[in-house]
Amino acid sequence: MKQAYILVTAGVGVWVLLTNFPTFRSSSELAEYLFMFILVAIGEVAPVTIPRGSGTVSVSPPMNYTVTVLCGPAAGIWVNALATLRKRDFSGQVPLKLVLFNRGMLAISMFMFSKAYAAMGGHFGTLEWPRGYVAFLTAAIVDTLCNALQFSVYFSLDSGMSLRGVWRLNIQWSLPSMLALYPLGILMILVAQEAGPFLLTLFYLPLLTMKYSLTKYIELRLAYHEMAGALSNAIDARDAYTRGHSERVAEYAALLAKGLKLTEDRIEMIRYVGLLHDVGKIGIRDAIMKKQGTYTYEEYEEMKKHSVMGSQMLEGMKFIGKGQDWVKHHHERWDGRGFPDGLKGEEIPLEARIIACADSFDAMTTDRPYKAKLTILEAKEELARCAGTQFDPEVVKAMLKVVDRMISAGM
Ligand SMILES: [Fe+2]
Ligand SMILES: [Fe+2]
Missing domain, CATH: 1.10.1760.20 (Arp2/3 complex 21 kDa subunit ARPC3)
Structure with missing residues (x-):
């Protein structure tokens, strides 16, 4: 053609x-x-x-x-x-x-x-x-x-x-x-x-x-792109287990947004914010970031602060616009049991629901200090199981299609 x-x-x-x-x-x-x-x-x-x-x-x-x-x-x-x-x-x-x-x-x-x-x-x-x-x-x-x-x-x-x-x-x-x-x-x-x-x-x-x-x-525009990339490398470098995490989340989130037929502008912005979603981890102590094994209650509470800290860091960056909220809410859950604000369902910005799903999918499919990674098929099952509780069911539907496409492309 x-x-x-x-x-x-x-x-x-x-x-x-x-x-x-x-x-x-x-x-x-x-x-x-x-x-x-x-x-x-x-x-x-x-x-x-x-x-x-x-x-x-x-x-x-x-x-x-x-x-x-x-x-x-x-x-x-x-x-x-x-x-x-x-x-x-x-x-x-x-x-x-x-x-x-x-x-x-x-x-x-x-x-x-x-x-x-x-x-x-x-x-x-x-x-x-x-x-x-x-x-x-x-x-x-x-x-x-x-x-x-x-x-x-x-x-x-x-x-x-x-x-x-x-x-x-x-x-x-x-x-x-x-x-x-x-x-x-x-x-x-x-x-x-x-x-x-x-x-x-x-x-x-x-x-x-x-x-x-x-x-x-x-x-x-190019400088924004490079800056977001450099920042995401800085975030991921703090933890050997999360190398490349931000970039993969950005990629999955963009594919998801495309699957949900969002406009190209929104897809591009989701990609940027996906790169920066964990930027708040820069402010979390090394002892917690590098900890092998499960967190204590206090440590977990401190780790949870990264979403709010991240959105504060992006304050004043006009270019990011509402993306600041997406960073803040990327750990909210569809059933309202997430953090920091316990938002529920569509109260959570769609972009934050997309990044949350992409984020969890990457966490599931990479090794972490506290658990071994799931296979792609297990991750698909896990996503489907959590649709309607942790994740927006519509977003999961789109994510399963993205995963299927990745499998047929030989991931
Ligand atoms: Fe996060
Ligand atoms: Fe993350």
């Missing part, structure tokens, strides 16, 4: 390119065109990478629109498809079919832009008020959506993530900054129209600033 999609897009793109070959009336027109081609190519250097995806976002669209409106559809289609080529496209780093696929996507969306622009009464060569402006905005929206849709389909086929999930996680956040580029596109066209394309160089400062802030946003 994915291969067919790639081939069809690349094929249609090549066809669009070959049937729309740019022509120029004079050598100065050609020189202006080449200059703008270079500007687009510069804007494409070091593009912004989309989180968790393999795609990139660039700030060249207004420049591409300028070329299309002023030099005509064929010129725009060629710029959009070819000025966006980068070093990695030539070095073999990107497979040829993907290079062609990307060119295809870009050629198709600029083709759609020019069709929408013409259909709305826009003229090529000049941008006329008011009709040309309306035509331009319509065409820019068509191009953005066409691009986003083509990319989402590809990423969804590639990752197995739902189309809606890809849209929410990788596309939605970038749309407002794309919309901000439309008025800039109009301004660029007007400047090039009145003062010639060479003055367009002036626009590169704000464009690069915008690009910088996009890059920073993405770096920040």
Whole structure:
């Protein structure tokens, strides 16, 4: 399916390119065109990478629109498809079919832009008020959506993530900054129209600033990820028996959340909080953390404090939001006999019920100082036995399916 999609897009793109070959009336027109081609190519250097995806976002669209409106559809289609080529496209780093696929996507969306622009009464060569402006905005929206849709389909086929999930996680956040580029596109066209394309160089400062802030946003997301990973390693390192515990809990909880059809945003947040669910153990004394054998009543009471301590540690971390509560309540039980607040049933946040189930499953399937691990089948039985008492029955149902999938995948 994915291969067919790639081939069809690349094929249609090549066809669009070959049937729309740019022509120029004079050598100065050609020189202006080449200059703008270079500007687009510069804007494409070091593009912004989309989180968790393999795609990139660039700030060249207004420049591409300028070329299309002023030099005509064929010129725009060629710029959009070819000025966006980068070093990695030539070095073999990107497979040829993907290079062609990307060119295809870009050629198709600029083709759609020019069709929408013409259909709305826009003229090529000049941008006329008011009709040309309306035509331009319509065409820019068509191009953005066409691009986003083509990319989402590809990423969804590639990752197995739902189309809606890809849209929410990788596309939605970038749309407002794309919309901000439309008025800039109009301004660029007007400047090039009145003062010639060479003055367009002036626009590169704000464009690069915008690009910088996009890059920073993405770096920040990555930094959160790495920080959560580092913290979870620090937690697990305190106890040889729980090595990798937080990471596994995060993974199981994310699979569970996916099984329960939660949105991609929630799944991602559950993964983060899963990594940090035992962060409060950092504040528990070594004598208790490293104790071999069962706890005394007092020791157990002290150990229990880790959920509240953990949520306090996460206080003020805006990014975690409600995740603080999930940490606090990850040892609550469906029947109300858990801690710290003895919440019952749906009083416990769903995410906390999910993390609780993932947490216990990992505890069951790994060796602990006080007990040997259960086999996967025994753990499944134990989960089913505790549905409705310790765990939310719906969450257990989903967890059993996750476990079945892990077994068939050879865990
Ligand atoms: Fe815990
Ligand atoms: Fe835990």
